[in-house]
Amino acid sequence: MNYLTDTSNIFTRYDLNIEVAQQGARKVSGDEILQNVADFVINGDEDGIADVVKETLETKTPMEVINDGLISGMNEVSRLWDEGIYFLPQVILSSDAMNMGIAICEEKMGRSMDKKGKVVTHTAEGDIHDIGQVIVNALLNANGFEVVNLGADVPVDKVVEACRTHNPVMVTGTALMTTTMTAFPKIATQLKRLNLNIPFVCGGGAVSEEYVTGFDMGIWGKEANQAPGMAEDALGGDEWQAMRSKWNG
C-alpha cells in the first residue's frame, strides 16, 4: 500500500507548530537547602523527597520547609503547567512528592498545617466514572485546599450531609452520563432548602453548560484544571452568581 509522505492537504499537525520550547524550572528560593527541597517537588521525586525533607528539618523549621521549599516548588510546577511545559502526570507526581514532604513536616510539628479551605468533591449517584474527580482532587490538594473526597456513586443525601457537616467553600460534582447528572439539581435544591449557599461546580463527560446553569448554585466546570481557580474565587467570597458570570456564559 502507498503511504503519503506529504499530508499537508489532509491534516495539519498543530501540536508540532505550537510546541513550547523546553525550559528549565526557575529558582524559587535563595536558600540552597530549601531550593533542593523544591527541586524534588519540581522533579516529582516521591521516592527521594522523604530523605531530603528529614535532612532539611535538622536545620530548618517545618513551616520553612513547607512554605519556602515544598509549596514554592509546587507553585513553580503550576507555572510550568500553565505555560504548557508540563503535562498533567508531572503535576500529579509533584503533588504526590509535596504531600509526602508535608506529611513529614506535620509529624514533626505534631499538628496538621492550615489549609486554605475545604472543598467537598463527589461523582454522581449511579456513575462510577470518577477519573475527572481524581484529577480535581489532586489539583485542589496541590493548591492548598483540604479535599473532602466522597468518591464515586454518591447518593444525593450524602453530598448534602457532607456540605452541612463540613461547611466547604465549594462543592463539586462529576458525571460522565447525562442520565446520572440529574442528581445535580436535586443536590442544589436541597442545599438551597437548608440555606447552604455553596457554589456547586459540576462538570465531566456529557455535562453541559446549558444544563448546569439551568439550576441555582450551579457553575459549569469545563476542565478539571479550572477547579483551583474556582476554589480561590469561592474562598475569596464570590457567591455562585458571581462565579457563574465569570466562568460561564
Next chain:
Amino acid sequence: MKLSSSMAYSSADEMMFGTAKYPVETKRGLKIGGGHVIPEIVPHPRPGSEKTIKTLLREYERANGDALERCVIVGHPYLQVENEHVFQMTHNPKWGGEIAAQTARQMDDYKEKYGLISAYRATVADLRKPDMVGMRDSDYTREVLESFEECAKYADIISIESMGGKEIFDHAIIRNDVGGLLFGQAVLGGLDMEWMWTQIVEIAKKHGCIPGGDTNCAEANTAMFMAGGFISKDVPHTLAALSRAICVSRSLVAYECGATGPSKDCAYEDPIIKSITGIPIATEGKTSACAHSDLCGNVIGAVCDLWSNEAVEYHDMFGASTTAVFTEILGYDVAAMNSSIDLGYQKEFQACLINSDRYRGPHGFMLCPDNAWEIGKAVVDNNESLYVRGKAAAVKCGELMLGDPNLKLTNFEKESLEAYMKDLEALPDKEEDFIDLSLKKYGKVKGFKPASYGL
C-alpha cells in the same frame, strides 16, 4: 483458558472491511463479517427518562424505532441497534430485559412489514467499580449477571465494557506509570475478564444468543481521550497508544473464553483483535464525534465489519431525531464501503481511509492494519502470560512509533516514549515476579483488593 498462539490472518494485506474470517449470523439473518459492512446505531436516552421503566421503555421505543424507520425511508438494507445500558437498566435487571424484548418486537415488525434485516445488541453496564465493591462478590456483580440473563432471552448479541483493573489504571495513567498500566489493564483486567466472560458465554449459550465481546473503554479509551487532540496537556499521545497496545492482552480474553464477536464499537484495539482472532469487529470513528473526538476518524474503519456512532443522545435535530439522522449517516458511510467492495475497489477505498489518519497521531498510526497486525503478532508470539503478551504489545507499539520517521512526534512525546521504553525494559521477565512487584508497589492504592482478582 488457553492464550492465543496464532494469527487468523497471515498478513495485514488479507484484512478488509466487511469480511471477517469467522462471520456470525443473528436471529433475523444478519451476517456480520460476511462480505459487507453493516451500520450499528447506538441511541442514548435523554436525562430524566431513566426515572421509571415506563418512561425508559417509551424513550427506547421512539429512539430505536426512529432508527429502523429511517432505514426504510432511505433504503438501508441492514441495521444493528445497540443499547448500552444506563445504570438503571442493569441495576434493575428486568428493565434491560423488557427493553430488549420491546426492541426485538419492533425488529420483527420491520422485517415482516418491509423486509428490513436488523439485530439488537444489549450491552450491560458493568456497575462494579473495583475500589468500591468486591468484583466477584457484590450486589452489583449479581445484578450484572442477572441482567445478562434477562437480556440474552431477547437480544441477538450481548456485550459488556468490563472494569477490571480500573483502580490501578486510574492511579497509573496520571503518574506516567507504564508498569501500572500493564498491571491494571493486562493482568488485573485479564483475570477479571476470564472470570466474567466464562459466565457470560454460558448465559449466551443457554439462550441461543451471541456472546459478542468486550472493550477497554474504561481504561485505554480514558487514556486516549485524556491525550485528546493537538492542544491537550493531560496525557502524552504516546502513552495512550501504549495503553491501547497493552489492553489487547485483556480484550482478547473474551474470545479466548468463547465470545465470537462482533466486538464492541468503542474497542479501538479491535483491528489488532481481528488480526489475531478473525472475529467480526465493530468500530467507530468520525461518526462518533457526537459522543467524543478522536484522531482516527477514517482509519479505524479500515477493517471494520460494523460501523458505529458510539452513542447519540435522543433528541430532535433539523433533519429528524438524532437516531434517525445518525442511522442515515452510518448507512450512507457503509453504502460507500460496500459499493467499493462490489466494484472491486475496496483496496483503493481502504488506502484512502488509512492515509487520511496514518500520520495524524500515534493512535491512528498504530491502528493501521499493517501495524495492528505487527502488534498482534507480538502478542501471540509471547503468549506465556497476560503480562508477558501485554508487555510485548507495548514494546512492539513503541518500536513502530519510533521507527517510522513519517510519524512526527513533539519533542515531549518522543522523550516520554523513550522513557516508557526504558521503563518497560526494566520490568521483570516473568509474570509471577511482576505480580509480586506490583502487589508491593500498588498495595496501598485506594480500594485495591487483590482478592477481587483471585490474587
